[in-house]
Amino acid sequence: MTLGCYGLVQVVLLPVAVLALAVSGRPEGWTGLVPLGSNKGVNFKPFPGVHLRQETIGDDFLSSVAARPKRDPVHQVDDCIYTTLEEGEFYSKAGTRRVGETCGIYINADPDQLIEIKFNYFDVPCENGGLVVVVDGWELSGEVFPSPEDHPKDLKSRLNEYCGRRKIKQAFMSSQNAALIQYRMPSRTASFSFSVRFVKNPTPCNILLQPDETYTLRNYDKRSNCSVSALVPAAVNILNINVGVTPSRNRGLEFETGTIYKVRAECQKRGLDDYVQIGGSNGLDNSNMQIADTLCGLSSKPGSHVEYIGCGTTSVRLVSSGGYDNSITVHLKKLTENDINSYMSVVCIPDDIELEEK
Numbered sequence: 001m002t003l004g005c006y007g008l009v010q011v012v013l014l015p016v017a018v019l020a021l022a023v024s025g026r027p028e029g030w031t032g033l034v035p036l037g038s039n040k041g042v043n044f045k046p047f048p049g050v051h052l053r054q055e056t057i058g059d060d061f062l063s064s065v066a067a068r069p070k071r072d073p074v075h076q077v078d079d080c081i082y083t084t085l086e087e088g089e090f091y092s093k094a095g096t097r098r099v100g101e102t103c104g105i106y107i108n109a110d111p112d113q114l115i116e117i118k119f120n121y122f123d124v125p126c127e128n129g130g131l132v133v134v135v136d137g138w139e140l141s142g143e144v145f146p147s148p149e150d151h152p153k154d155l156k157s158r159l160n161e162y163c164g165r166r167k168i169k170q171a172f173m174s175s176q177n178a179a180l181i182q183y184r185m186p187s188r189t190a191s192f193s194f195s196v197r198f199v200k201n202p203t204p205c206n207i208l209l210q211p212d213e214t215y216t217l218r219n220y221d222k223r224s225n226c227s228v229s230a231l232v233p234a235a236v237n238i239l240n241i242n243v244g245v246t247p248s249r250n251r252g253l254e255f256e257t258g259t260i261y262k263v264r265a266e267c268q269k270r271g272l273d274d275y276v277q278i279g280g281s282n283g284l285d286n287s288n289m290q291i292a293d294t295l296c297g298l299s300s301k302p303g304s305h306v307e308y309i310g311c312g313t314t315s316v317r318l319v320s321s322g323g324y325d326n327s328i329t330v331h332l333k334k335l336t337e338n339d340i341n342s343y344m345s346v347v348c349i350p351d352d353i354e355l356e357e358k
Helices: 016-024 263-269 337-341
Strands: 042-044 055-057 074-077 081-084 088-093 102-108 113-124 131-135 138-140 143-145 159-162 178-184 191-200 213-218 223-230 234-243 258-261 275-281 290-299 306-310 313-321 327-334
Touching (some): 113 131
Parallel strands (some): 074 088, 081 102
Antiparallel strands (some): 042 055, 131 178, 138 143, 213 327, 223 313, 234 306, 234 327, 275 290
C-alpha cells in the first residue's frame, strides 16, 4: 500500500495536531517509523515470500536513544520491537511473549559503518511457523529502506531465512548502516543468540541518519542512487553541492556555476542526468516521497536554502549517472513545534486523516 503524501499547497485544511504530534510526541533521538499522528499502532508486514502473518505493534516502536552508549557485551532482547545502536552479543527467547508473535530487532550503526551479524546459538523449530529472517536494510509496513530501486541487490537476495536447531556458520554483512532480524517463535522454549560487529565502510551510499547531524553524500564516481534519510520531520539545510559539474576522474575542471533548482528541466537541457531530490514520505521507501525541491550545480556557499519537511521520514536522494564526481553536504535538524507555524515545503498526510474542504 502506498501511503498518501501531499504538498502543503494542495491541502485546504490540515489538522495542526498531526504535525505537532510528529515533532513532539516521540522519544528523543529516533522518532519512530510510524505514520504521522498515528495512535492505533502500526501494521508490521514482512517482505513477500517470508510467510509471516501480519501483526500489530504499538507506538513505542523505538526506544529512547539520545546518543550511542558504550559497548555492552551482553544484551537481553526482552521487547518484541527492539532497536540498538550497539555492538555486542544479543540473546532472544520467546519466554512470556505471545507464541507466534512477529517481532523485529532493528540495528543501526554509524553512517560509515556496515553491520556484521553472526549467530552463536540457534533453536527456532520450523514446525508451527517458526522462522528467523535477516534483512539487508530495514522494513516496516511493507516498505523497505534502502528502496529496491536504489539498492545494489535484488529484494530476494536481501533476505536470509533460517529455522530449526542448527549451527549457522554463515556471517551476514549488511550493505549499509541498517539491518533487521525479523522472527517468529513457535514455542516458549525457542531462542537464538547472535553477535553484532560494526565494520568500516569506505564508500557509504544509503544512510539512516540520526537527526541534528551533518553528512556528505557522494557517488564515488559510480552510477548509483544514494540517499540519506532521517526518521523524523526535519529541516534540510544544503551546506555544499557539487552535482553534475565535475567529470569523473578529472577533478581539475571544477568551476563555480551557482546552484540550479528545479533541475529536471534545466539540467536535462545541459544533457545531465545527475541531480538531488529533497523530500519526505510517511514510510521507509523514499521512492514514494513527495519532492520539495530538485537541484544540481556547483556552489560552496548555497546560502540559506532550507527545506522544511513535515513527514515521518525526511530524505535527500542523490541520483548519479556515473559521468560526474558528485557530492552534497546537508544538515538535517529535527523540526520543533514552533516550526509548524512557519512555511512547510512538504507535508505528508497519513491515510487515516480525513481532510475537510471549505
